[in-house]
Amino acid sequence: MxxxxxxxxxxxxxxxxxxxxxxxxxxxxxxxxxxxxxxxxxxxxxxxxxxxxTAAPTAGQATPPHALADNLGIRPYPNATPQAGAPVVELFFDYQCPICKQFETIYGASLEKLASSGQIDLRYRPMIFLDVNLQNDASLRAGVAAACADTAGKYREYHDQIFANQPEQEGAGYADSLLRDTLSTKAGLSGDALTSFQKCYDGKLTQTWVQAQEDAGEKAGVTGTPTFKVNGKDVALKEFSNVSADQLGELIKKFS
Amino acid sequence: MRERAAAGSWQRWVTLVARLILGVTLIVAGALKVTAIDAAINSVRAYKLLPFEVTALVGTALPIIEIVIGLMLVTGTFTRVAAVLGSGLMLAFIIGIISVWVRGISIDCGCFAPGGAIDASQTQYPLEVARDLGLLILGAWTIWRPTAPFALDAWLFADAEPITTDADQENPR
Known part of the structure; x- marks a missing residue:
């Protein structure tokens, strides 16, 4: 028991x-x-x-006059008329990206020549994802400023000024005063045009458009900048390794 | 039981070291990314492997998963399960890195910081693969021999059967 x-x-x-x-x-x-x-x-x-x-202010948002429909970027040479059958050339860039600056320095003039003469249909597609990686908002503000300059017909000039004044160190960003006052004057804005540019910049009136360009770029599969597309197809950066500025037209032809 | 523990006593310490290295690495990697989720999502996108909509989910979940698996490994909670998951992550990372390598995409792996496109000369694929391979080996060891000192598992899985020694039988409380 x-x-x-x-x-x-x-x-x-x-x-x-x-x-x-x-x-x-x-x-x-x-x-x-x-x-x-x-x-x-x-x-x-x-x-x-x-x-x-970081949401855009809701009041007064504007689209730059030379922007393309469906957030497909902006035409940096709006006065040029692309010839019939000219390839669509898209350059995706971020204002804080050092390689984009290099690319611009090497090929900027050639792109201008090709676009102005109508041999290519050139579209600039600003992106701002480096803001996220670098933990600042400089790409967005630079993009907003460039889009604001388009209202005065100075997009291209302002775009060049941003890259020319890119900080040595990636991530240092662009000061508000630089974008608002210094670069705008250097890009040739003055008088009423300068005042309305500054109003646009202060009110971040093109922010919605810039953010929409980023989204459109991401959806187009762009994950790094610069990305160069001819008729919608990627031209890998390594293709440019032995291509001088003068040979850019041939490279574009090869891919179109 | 006793014999096995005695024979594998050095192995228990190897497991402890393996567990801690893999666990701490995962926690650090996760913690560095969890504070910048948008950047983590961009890193995932840079691999150009997953559909656009999925990248947001993976980018958000990955740092959290890394931290949780890391904590499980460090504390020795469900060690074998954690080691299987951790090794799976490493395997996925290795496949991801090799796939961008093969496709000629130049990115930073985004393992410990926001990644993304970089110059081709700055890529470190062999190093990144070697590191993940090393971590995978640590994970595989931990799957094989999950028992180690200082593990919560010892308490968690403490035997329901009282350990029967002669003394116990004579003295059943």
């Missing part, structure tokens, strides 16, 4: 221990799941709050 009772006790103890073990395992497992779910919600909420902080 005593043996039997002891056996029963032992069994009950074992069952209780097993139960406890199961409870522990399920409890810790469930706890981990809860932690993951809470963390995902927290991260999504925080990143959305950050996005709200």
């Amino acid at each position: 005593s043996q039997n009772r002891r056996e029963q006790l032992r069994k009950a103890e074992q069952a209780a221990a097993r139960q406890q073990r199961l409870t522990r395992i399920i409890g810790v497992g469930a706890g981990l799941l809860v932690v993951v779910i809470v963390a995902v919600f927290a991260v999504v909420l925080i990143s959305q709050a950050n996005k709200a902080a």
